[in-house]
Amino acid sequence: MLQAEFDQFALEYQQQHAASIRLSGETPDFFAQYKIDDVAARLAHSGVKPRRILDFGAGVGNSLGPLRAAFPDSEITLLDPSSQSLDIARKRFPGQADFRHFDGETIPYDDASFDLAFAACVFHHIPENLHVALIKEIERVLTGGGSFFLFEHNPWNPLTTNAVRNCAFDENAVLINSRDVRKRMAAAGFSKSDVVYRIFFPRVLARLRPLERFLTRMPMGAQYFVHAVKPAV
Template sequence: MDEAEFDRFADEYYQQHVASIRLSGEAPEFFHRYKVEDVAATLRGAGTTPLRILDFGAGVGNSLGAMTEAFPTSEIVLLDPSARSLEVARARHPGKAHFQHFDGGQIPFEDGAFDLVFAACVFHHIPSSFHVPLLKEIRRVMKRGASIFVFEHNPVNPLTRKAVRDCPFDENAVLISAGTMKARLRDAGLPDCSVAYRIFFPGFLSALRALEPMLRGVPLGAQYYVHAIKRDG
């Protein structure tokens, strides 16, 4: 994980994101919010509320506003290898979370520290050889019964591929299929996992989004998430 690369884009990430997703008809906030809302809905359905949340690869804190609304009583930690990104996040959301720099390898928290780990479009920036070791490290800091949600771009979707091509921040990104991401979670010791596909309709067809719950098993959405639960200690 190249800290300098992430630092370079920290101050201009929002504008680059806006430009790259213009065909979606949505602002970046739509994508940040739906992810958190999906996580919150899943946990509500399971009757759980996380006490401590790790936003892994949190960058400039794009998910934090929605996260504090969805989980107002939770302690939230934003973890990122880019010190500059965390400075931007802290300035945007003063006092809303703990902002923790790390070396891109070892997470500086004790075993079983978190009830929920959230990773929003992070792993396509990380070389594939680091995925399983990092997921094992994430598993280490998860409590028994904790959840991890890994959101990623779906490489099968042509508009997603275009958005990634058009975004300078994604110039070195390597998209990951849902099946591959699921297999890497299993290899990291998190075999209890499932996949859901998301965002099938652009903004001008937003009236059709009520159909999305019926489409989550269809591997054509613009993004997907893998949800895994740590069952053992």
């Protein structure tokens, strides 16, 4: 289902994404960049330098440029069920990552293959009954002490729900609140996780964005991420 859905929109993804977020005043590049900046800052604070990175549900590769800039020495894998999306990503960034097709169930890598896994607004496209199994797959391919960052749209933010409602490739999306994400991550084996809310001000109020560091626990940001660390063996 996911392959057919995203193959259908792959060629128009960038334009449709940009149109859906126009009320924010920002571009898809802005949203891709801030996510990787957040991941890099949190890992740097812990002194972690991931050697192998998995971008789960990477689509057309919007996160690859920021990932490559933040982690220039890392091996990066883009995983997606849409072959057409991966073809676009491969043409955009030739030779900069391993572009791997995914059957939607089993990640085609051995246990403990990655130090960092990252999912950028992917799970609201996946049926809820599959979430725990897929998160468990991500947990399986992480090394002990490896991090998983799951970014999602916040269903409690009206600008976010408007953007999703007006985006063709989000037609079948079901937004997930952070509490349910944490429950599913715990069921998949991540015993502890942390929620951070992001993007409180549109571009017209960008001068207020330095205040966001004081608001990250307030569940009204346009997006949020849940960060979990796989227990070390």
